[in-house]
Amino acid sequence: DARVTQTPRDKVTEMGQEVTMRCQPILGHNTVFWYRQTMMQGLELLAYFRNRAPLDDSGMPKDRFSAEMPDATLATLKIQPSEPRDSAVYFCASGSEGFTYNEQFFGPGTRLTVL
């Protein structure tokens, strides 16, 4: 059945290293979202794409984070350089934007630990 996939599921890295997280949205969906979940802040929207174009990345620290959609089947979130405060679970979600029906479907997440 159709679902959002994310890789890797778990990532442990050292401070200063580059981290790349990948997401495959549900085939046919035209919107992709990146969220971050922490105990302190809960779920926060980082970036949002529609038809592969970035529409809003105001929730993302610009100096170290970048989000792209090289094609309709792949979205990436990069952190360079990573810091311990980036430790969180990063979720990707996709949706099919219509006039009213715009449910978001979430992937299983990437648990990032920066030492």
Place this chain on the structure above:
Amino acid sequence: KQEVTQIPAALSVPEGENLVLNCSFTDSAIYNLQWFRQDPGKGLTSLLLIQSSQREQTSGRLNASLDKSSGRSTLYIAASQPGDSATYLCAVNTGFQKLVFGTGTRLLVSP
């Protein structure tokens, strides 16, 4: 700035009870409201979505209501089961697909 609050933060009930989870939001200008379930270490599973023009949605033992003018939504779970144990999150769509999430209610249903 939209803020979403869920009460209670945690709830423990015996199997078979009917229960209500609450979600409140500060700005009534929303496009829709979505209820999610999150199991430990897992992603979010969409349960119900209510458009701003709707009053309620039902799926099986779940019923969600929306009162936009008062900034409230409730999720009613009938005849709770141990498999319902999870964290329940509500999220409001403030426009341009932006979801603002609540703080969550952690539910434990004991056999």
